[in-house]
Amino acid sequence: MDPIHAIRGMNDLLPGQSARWQLVEETARSVLERYGYREIRTPVVEDTRLYQRSIGETTDIVEKEMYTFPDRKGKLLTLRPEGTAGVVRAVLEHKLLNEDRAPKVYYLGSMFRYERPQKGRYRQFYQIGAEAFGVSDALLDAEMIAMAWRFLAELGLSGLEVRLNSLGEAASRTAYREKLVEALRPHTAALCADCQRRYEQNPLRVLDCKVEGCKALAATLPNIAESLTEADRKHLADVEETLHDLGITYRVDPQLVRGLDYYTRTIFEVSAASSELGTQNTVVGGGRYDNLVEQLGGPPTPAVGFAFGVERLVLLLGEKAKPQQPRVFVAALGHPARRWAIRTVEALRAAGASAEMEYEAKSLKAQLRRADKIGARITLVCGDGELSRGFAQMKHMQGGGQRDLPLADVVAATLTALNASV
Numbered sequence: 001m002d003p004i005h006a007i008r009g010m011n012d013l014l015p016g017q018s019a020r021w022q023l024v025e026e027t028a029r030s031v032l033e034r035y036g037y038r039e040i041r042t043p044v045v046e047d048t049r050l051y052q053r054s055i056g057e058t059t060d061i062v063e064k065e066m067y068t069f070p071d072r073k074g075k076l077l078t079l080r081p082e083g084t085a086g087v088v089r090a091v092l093e094h095k096l097l098n099e100d101r102a103p104k105v106y107y108l109g110s111m112f113r114y115e116r117p118q119k120g121r122y123r124q125f126y127q128i129g130a131e132a133f134g135v136s137d138a139l140l141d142a143e144m145i146a147m148a149w150r151f152l153a154e155l156g157l158s159g160l161e162v163r164l165n166s167l168g169e170a171a172s173r174t175a176y177r178e179k180l181v182e183a184l185r186p187h188t189a190a191l192c193a194d195c196q197r198r199y200e201q202n203p204l205r206v207l208d209c210k211v212e213g214c215k216a217l218a219a220t221l222p223n224i225a226e227s228l229t230e231a232d233r234k235h236l237a238d239v240e241e242t243l244h245d246l247g248i249t250y251r252v253d254p255q256l257v258r259g260l261d262y263y264t265r266t267i268f269e270v271s272a273a274s275s276e277l278g279t280q281n282t283v284v285g286g287g288r289y290d291n292l293v294e295q296l297g298g299p300p301t302p303a304v305g306f307a308f309g310v311e312r313l314v315l316l317l318g319e320k321a322k323p324q325q326p327r328v329f330v331a332a333l334g335h336p337a338r339r340w341a342i343r344t345v346e347a348l349r350a351a352g353a354s355a356e357m358e359y360e361a362k363s364l365k366a367q368l369r370r371a372d373k374i375g376a377r378i379t380l381v382c383g384d385g386e387l388s389r390g391f392a393q394m395k396h397m398q399g400g401g402q403r404d405l406p407l408a409d410v411v412a413a414t415l416t417a418l419n420a421s422v
């Protein structure tokens, strides 16, 4: 029989890697909750129209990257390519804006995009995202960036750069689009195939093309800063002022655009300077989306959000991982001793320790090998002889010391020894 493999671009997360993922996820929860965000979970599958209406019909995501399929009744469904649209739908569907005029929510979950897989870019990938609704003041944009920065700092990541830009409000965007189309028109033959398609429909995307010829041309195009309104400029200046106040270093990058149409005014990304991530070096992207809630049928509601790519954070973390709880191994010889062993691991676990035993009848040597293999800090050894005399032996696996303990004291003494060894 042919072996069945995972789908290309979709990865298994194996037990040996999960401590790093847990470090990322637990740090994220801790930081986001300190900033007042509460978790929201939305379905992985949504009505396809949700993404067409929000991300934009002419974006790469909607044009060629969505996993879209009919259900058994022919209704078109899509595996979520990003989290914001689903969150906005849920916020409106459950009227969260009536309960709280400024809800802050976060999510962790897998997203799906039919992209060309490479290091740091997959077809199923995980994002940690945050969305804050109901505030138009630039203080919140800056706080969002500060929160992303604090998360990265608490993960111990450095060598990262914050880039900031403003796409302006809708009117500024339209004016800029026209200028771009105008400026690109004489050069269309020099554009890559994708940009030739983008140029009339979504010319901002040309600014962000990775193809060399397009990059060179992009550097000569009009700057979006010239198309911003007075109010847009003031908003950007206010974001910058708060970033200064919060001590966050950033760079305004007029070439920065984002792959989703719903952004207005502030957009930002944080990228790794190191070559560790290759070309896929952006770890978080986000910005303000003041029209999206209304576009999806809600009341006019300003909003700001970001999304981190978890795989890229894990790649940057290298060997750093969530510290593992020290473990106890119980080695028993003979049937009565094995009955004692299962009661003992149960009691240790109930008291909060991580404990493991050998379930099969194995030699002491094999059991000690297993204790070593699982990295046990302490091993308790008990044979039927010891059991009948009412004691067990406690071995410190690293230091090598050992002592006999009365059975009644085993759990308490083991807990004390574990705490002393941390």
Ligand code: AMP
Pocket: 082, 113, 115, 120, 121, 122, 123, 124, 125, 126, 127, 258, 259, 282, 283, 284, 285, 286, 307, 308, 309, 310, 311, 312
């Ligand atoms: P976006 O939703 O495109 O703004 O992406 C936000 C973040 O998600 C990016 O900065 C990446 O860190 C991550 N990301 C986006 N697409 C992928 C992908 N195909 N594979 C892995 N990570 C991704």
